[in-house]
Amino acid sequence: MTQASATPAVDTHPIRLVNNDDLKRNRLTVFFRLILAIPHFIWLTVWLFVLYVAGFFFWLIALFAGRLPDGIHNFVGRFTRYSTHVYAYSSLLADPFPGFTGAEASYPIDLQIDPPQQQNRLGIFFRFLLAIPAFLLAYILRILMNVLAFAGWFYALFTGRMSEGIESLGTYALRYEAQTFAYAFLLTGKYPSLGGAPTA
């Protein structure tokens, strides 16, 4: 078992990634992983579309209330967790086929999300602008994750398990991406953290 959230800086972030993966991989599902993930990609796209449309109203509500209401927070949180499950599955960072609901503690690579907290309204108003540096990093880390998944595909096919180095770097990138999304979609006022990087 590996732990992605290792440092206090990461542990105290309201969006935390929990890694309970045992590194074992089923060669057959690894071989067909991209095909198997297609239903999830379709469902993820539909969900994301709804979120983009509703996102503007969520932003207005948060701007007035200073935070997301509990129901909306749970909805966006579930989507963020679901996308983490799907990307963990498609990037070979975990083995089981994920559920479609984004329920907590339902997948080996999971996301813990703290309840909504009061946020600075100015921060909410300029949220998308403020998130640009984080998006830039998340984009680069997404490319890194794709390269890791490509190499990991061969590794997992040959050995029947995932390399620990690929897994730790991949979950690090995935966690940063989830925190960026959570920040952009107002789940938290805390900026994504680069802490918890694998040691040099």
Next chain:
Amino acid sequence: MNVHPVRFVVTDDLRRSRLTVFFRLLLALPHLIWLTLWTYTMFIVIAFQWLWVIGAGHMEEDIHRYIGRFVRYNVHVNAYFMLLANPWPKANGREGYPIDLELDPAERQNRLTVIFRLILAIPAYVFMVVLHTVLNVIAFLGWFASLALGRMPQGMRDLGAYCLRFETQTYAYILLLTPRYPSLAGSSPPQPAVEQPPVEQPPGI
């Protein structure tokens, strides 16, 4: 965990001088020129060493140290250039920089892997290119952060050091310093031996 023969030692305190951060590109220029010149000479050295290691199965200790210094200098210059450390590095690649390289002595290598070293290094090289892009983005964002805060955020420094460490292990592998493949896992330096308290002898023995 089996310790990698090419390791990083990070003693940087995260503090940055705003003035040298602002002019970092300019200040690094002499080092970049010297590094380029040194790199040109290394092509010839490595071509000969490749033949030598195929014949002898290992690298001579002196030449191993020399190539090691080149790789260490590359670490120092990149660490300075990418804002992973603050002091102006020395031009000789000796140990003592806040982002430093620890290198184990030369060891025997499998001749077949030496012959095909460049081909074997391709996957690591691909990773290295991606991680170098990450490092560039870190340096770009770190420039603003260091100017604003007077310090480099630890997360940025750590991720940057990780990328540079993988890059260095890839170079070390290609330049025949080690037969060990670059590792994506952390390469913590060996822990100092913990001093054991003296064992009290029972009386009468």
